[in-house]
Amino acid sequence: MTTLFHPLPIKFPLNSPTSTHSTTSKSLILCKKRNNDTAFEEHKSGFVDYDKGQHEVSTRVSGLRKAHIPKRYRLRVEGDRFQKDWTISEVVDRVLELNHWENVEPVLNRWVGRFARKNFPFLIKELTQRGAIEHSIKVFEWMKKQKNYCARTDIYNMMIRLHGRHKRTDRARGLFFEMQKWRCKPDVETYNALIHAHGQVGQWRWAMNIMEDMLSAAIPPSRSTYNNLINACGSSGNWREALKVCKKMTENGVGPDLVTHNIVLSAYKSGAQYSKALSYFELMKGTHIRPDTTTLNIVINCLVKLGQYGKAMDIFNSMRDERADSRPDIVTFTSIIHLYSVCGQIENCKAVFNAMLAEGIQPNIVSYNTLMAAYASHGMSKEAAAVFDQIKQNGFRPDVVSYTCLLNAYGRSQLPEKAREIFDMMKRNNCKPNLVSYNALIDAYGSNGLLAEAVEVLRQMEQDGIKPNIVSICTLLAACGRCRQKVNIDAILSAAELRCIKLNTVAYNSAIGSYMNVGEFEKAIALYKSMRKRKVLADSVTYTVLISGSYKLSRYSEALGFLDDMVGLKIPLTKEVYSSLICVYSKQGQVAEAESMFNMMKVSGCCPDVVAYTAMLHAYSSAENWAKASAIFLEMEENGIQPDSIACSALLRAFNKGGQPSKVLVLAKYMREKAIPLNDAVFFEMVSACSILQDWKTTIDLIELMEPWFPLVSIGLLNQLLHLLGKSGKTESMMKLFYKIIASGVPVSFNTYSILLKNLLAAENWRKYIEETQVLKHLTFPQWHYGTKCVIRLKSPRQISVQVLQWMEDSGIQPSKGMFVDIVSFSQKRCGVEYADKIKEKVGKLKLFLP
Numbered sequence: 001m002t003t004l005f006h007p008l009p010i011k012f013p014l015n016s017p018t019s020t021h022s023t024t025s026k027s028l029i030l031c032k033k034r035n036n037d038t039a040f041e042e043h044k045s046g047f048v049d050y051d052k053g054q055h056e057v058s059t060r061v062s063g064l065r066k067a068h069i070p071k072r073y074r075l076r077v078e079g080d081r082f083q084k085d086w087t088i089s090e091v092v093d094r095v096l097e098l099n100h101w102e103n104v105e106p107v108l109n110r111w112v113g114r115f116a117r118k119n120f121p122f123l124i125k126e127l128t129q130r131g132a133i134e135h136s137i138k139v140f141e142w143m144k145k146q147k148n149y150c151a152r153t154d155i156y157n158m159m160i161r162l163h164g165r166h167k168r169t170d171r172a173r174g175l176f177f178e179m180q181k182w183r184c185k186p187d188v189e190t191y192n193a194l195i196h197a198h199g200q201v202g203q204w205r206w207a208m209n210i211m212e213d214m215l216s217a218a219i220p221p222s223r224s225t226y227n228n229l230i231n232a233c234g235s236s237g238n239w240r241e242a243l244k245v246c247k248k249m250t251e252n253g254v255g256p257d258l259v260t261h262n263i264v265l266s267a268y269k270s271g272a273q274y275s276k277a278l279s280y281f282e283l284m285k286g287t288h289i290r291p292d293t294t295t296l297n298i299v300i301n302c303l304v305k306l307g308q309y310g311k312a313m314d315i316f317n318s319m320r321d322e323r324a325d326s327r328p329d330i331v332t333f334t335s336i337i338h339l340y341s342v343c344g345q346i347e348n349c350k351a352v353f354n355a356m357l358a359e360g361i362q363p364n365i366v367s368y369n370t371l372m373a374a375y376a377s378h379g380m381s382k383e384a385a386a387v388f389d390q391i392k393q394n395g396f397r398p399d400v401v402s403y404t405c406l407l408n409a410y411g412r413s414q415l416p417e418k419a420r421e422i423f424d425m426m427k428r429n430n431c432k433p434n435l436v437s438y439n440a441l442i443d444a445y446g447s448n449g450l451l452a453e454a455v456e457v458l459r460q461m462e463q464d465g466i467k468p469n470i471v472s473i474c475t476l477l478a479a480c481g482r483c484r485q486k487v488n489i490d491a492i493l494s495a496a497e498l499r500c501i502k503l504n505t506v507a508y509n510s511a512i513g514s515y516m517n518v519g520e521f522e523k524a525i526a527l528y529k530s531m532r533k534r535k536v537l538a539d540s541v542t543y544t545v546l547i548s549g550s551y552k553l554s555r556y557s558e559a560l561g562f563l564d565d566m567v568g569l570k571i572p573l574t575k576e577v578y579s580s581l582i583c584v585y586s587k588q589g590q591v592a593e594a595e596s597m598f599n600m601m602k603v604s605g606c607c608p609d610v611v612a613y614t615a616m617l618h619a620y621s622s623a624e625n626w627a628k629a630s631a632i633f634l635e636m637e638e639n640g641i642q643p644d645s646i647a648c649s650a651l652l653r654a655f656n657k658g659g660q661p662s663k664v665l666v667l668a669k670y671m672r673e674k675a676i677p678l679n680d681a682v683f684f685e686m687v688s689a690c691s692i693l694q695d696w697k698t699t700i701d702l703i704e705l706m707e708p709w710f711p712l713v714s715i716g717l718l719n720q721l722l723h724l725l726g727k728s729g730k731t732e733s734m735m736k737l738f739y740k741i742i743a744s745g746v747p748v749s750f751n752t753y754s755i756l757l758k759n760l761l762a763a764e765n766w767r768k769y770i771e772e773t774q775v776l777k778h779l780t781f782p783q784w785h786y787g788t789k790c791v792i793r794l795k796s797p798r799q800i801s802v803q804v805l806q807w808m809e810d811s812g813i814q815p816s817k818g819m820f821v822d823i824v825s826f827s828q829k830r831c832g833v834e835y836a837d838k839i840k841e842k843v844g845k846l847k848l849f850l851p
Contacts (some may be wrong), residue, residue: 037063040122045160046584063088063125064116066535073115085112088119092126100134108142117148124155128162151182156187163763164197169206172197186217193226199232204241207232223254227263234267241277242267258292265298274302274375293319297335304339312339330356334367341374368399376409381418384409400426411444416453419444433464439471442760446479468499470507477510480518489514489523489574503531509541516549524549525558540566540574548580551587559584573604578634579611586619594619610641626658645671645679652685656692657708664689676704687717691724699724703737710744719751726759734759767825 011075019304068727077083077382086094094107113119118144127136140159143149156179161170176194179186191214198206207229214221232243246264249256256264260282268277281299282470284291291299301530303312316336319328333356340348353371356359364389368391375384388406391398410419423441426433438461445454454476458468475495480489482555493511496503503511508531515524528546531538543566550559563581566573578601585594598616601608613636620629633651636643648671655663671678683706690699703721706713718741725734741748 014574039068040118058089059126061122062090062266063119064121066559069112069374070352071110075723077112077115078465079143082110083112084110086111088122088126091123092130095127095131095139096132098131098135101736103141104135105139108139109139114146115148117146117150121147121152121158121354121688123606124158125400128158131165132167133162134167151179151184153179153184153187153190156184157187160190160197161193164193164200167197167200167409169197169201169203170219186219186221188214188225188562190220191219192228193851195228199228201237202232202236204232204236205208217377221252223249223257223260226254227259230260230267234263235270237271239271239273240269256745258289258295259291261293262292265295269302270303272305277302278306291326291373293329293332296326297329297331300332300335301337304335304342309339309343313460328359330361330367334370337367337370337374341370341377344378346374346378346380350707353635359441363394365396365399365402369399370397371404371543372402372405372409373616375413376405379412379414381409381413381415389656395540398429398431400431400434400437402434403431404440405442407437410439410518411447412769413442414448416444416448416450425751430701434452435465435466435469435471438466438468439475444477446475449479451476451479455488467500470496470501470504473501473503474507474510475505477514478824480514489520495498503536504529505536505539505542507537509545512542513545513549516545516553519551521553521555521558538569538571540571540577543571544576544580546576547577551584554587556584556588573601573606575601575609575612576605577604579615582612582615582619586615586622589622591623591625593620607639608636608641610636610644613641613643614647614650618648618656621650621654621657624654624657625795626660626663630663642674643676645682648676649679649681649685652682652689656685656688661689661692665695669792678709683709683713684720686715687720687724691720694728696728696730698742699728700733703733703740707740710746715746715748718746722752723755723759724757731759782839 006061033560039062042059042061045058051568062071065087066077078424080784091111091113095104096766098104108114111118113500118829124136124143125138126175126513127139136159140155143155144151156175160172162174163175172194174497175723176186176190179190183804190266191210192836195207195210198204211221214225226245230242230245230249233239233245242264246256249260250597261280265277265280268274268280277298281291281295284295296319300312303315313336316328316332318324319326319332333352334484336352337349340346349371353367356367368387372384372387374383375387386407388398388402390400403422407419407422407426410416412420419441423433426437438457442454442457442461445451445457458472461472462466473492475493477489480492489511493503496507508527512524512531515527524546528538528542531542536807550556552564559580566577568778578597578755582594583595585591585597594616598612600609601612613632616632617629620626620632627760633643648667652664652667655661655667664685668678671682672733683702686702687699690696690702699721706721718737722734722737725731725737734756738752741752
């Protein structure tokens, strides 16, 4: 039997001479569709600009072109020069070039590929991947108007997922019902996208209900479904619900993967269960689950929250190792910038930011905001403004966090006017201020004593439809305490009550502290009792404010009573409480109790800080026990605590009181070596030590050291120096010091001239110094009067009385009537008729009326 093969189909027409059959012949047509699979393959496209140091990698999709569409459509567009044979990626680029409010149909109607319905899913896919929600909505609406459009489940899934990313939950839910009207049956990916959308806005109960609907529809949940549901619960802080879903997941035979573990870690973090998150991480390592970058980012964040900065840096450094499997990303570097910000190491924040750029990681708006927040927290407004300008230069649009950080920076830099300018600029640039922005502006005014402006911002805030919260009230209360306006404290508390804002622990602490600052001890106590009555839990800050405020107001017994309350409530004592209690015992002269409290502080594991050590130094200084004061100072150094000016001045006072002035000068030399700032109290103790030792050379050196500080030190200290030099007979040095004081612009007092006159008149060559220096030109009427009495009492009125009047006449100063009365009466009693007549003659020349 022979088989014939024909390369092409053969058709025998009817009545053909070659036909062997009388019946109608059947033709065999073989058709083969063109393979278009390669049209939707993704191709990587790269761009590098070596001059600017920029690079970009994108994915390009061609799609079905003109040659692939049906012939009838191809003939229709063949001669139309406005019809363009673009690829799908080119269409997306042209659509995104339009503003979100512009019509996209003129662009899409020129695209030849619109006649191939297979292009539609890939068009939506690329638009949704780029996150352009407004453009995606317009393209989707256009797509549904096309004749060749066919509703597809995957298109709706992508649109639901995009709305979920932008937290448009209601619209995502609307698409879910719309797709069913178009006869598209939801699948597991649809439910996953919808659960994820509700999880983004914290609606975890909705997510649980959607899961139940999914099971009712006989759609088995996948691992992604459980992960999305765990994330919905965890992101809302319901870490317990997240663990229940995780347990249910394993019971249903769906094993967790690394994504699941990361979501559980994130749930612990969102629920502020940082220690549990670290324990879970250790459990992961014990089961040989290899963490990725996301895992380590969560762990670093938890370590920062717990204050374990060293361990966080160890993980970061291990990630930067060349052999590490998990390399740091933008989130890692941003977390480390925040770490250094919390530690107060602002220089390292900028260094980490530069290291991120050096590793080729492009910063995002969150990174810039974190760096700005670091500068703002330390009042570095110039640096924060530079970062703000850098954001705009790099093509980013500052968001509400950016403006708020800059506003906060100016507020902490004591520039409330600049903070207001940023606030107004935010409104001009169509960036709506949020609650945090208003609170930052209130704090900018309140922290600088502008309480009226702060209250006005609160009113404006309510007019703009934003309700003040407890932070707003706390900020205003703190401002009242700084401005010492007790009336406004009552008004703000009443305003909070009218707005149904319940005071929490922080608010009560602010109000109590404000009352303490203005000296209203009784009102502070009444507020504390109200706090206890309303069952608002007092914390360590509450008792710190009460105890320190009682100490400042010299209510020592009440301070100790608050200690008993604190112990009764089992609230752990803080460093501030210990320090305040040590000061209380010190003021009452109870050094033994102060020592006991200090030792209790160390035993409890609360390491003493410089404030606690300074309190003990004051206690020993008051008890004139310089030996123990010196020992506690050495202990402070051994524990690595840098003493400040206050601590050093307390020890200097203890040395002087204990009769150890030489140790004062040794400690002063140590302070200069350690670059510890010298304040007024330190200089006073150094002057006292020099006076006790009669060390005039050191006194002269001390004056040279103090000269730059003359405008800052008190006039009383300068008077003490003048008196010390004059008493020691160093008249020339005294006069040089006086002229330096005058040249520095320090307003001298009456006592300054009195000290100067007494020491000049006590010198043997007093007339020379007075005539040559013409000190009396600086005197006013009361000082002349006092100086005249000094002259009369110290020297012979026979030689001086007329001379004093001559000095005054030469100086161009009109003497007072009382001065001449004193001189005349004293001369008549002590000098005889001759000098009395001369004085009367002088009075007649000066035309001064005498009774």
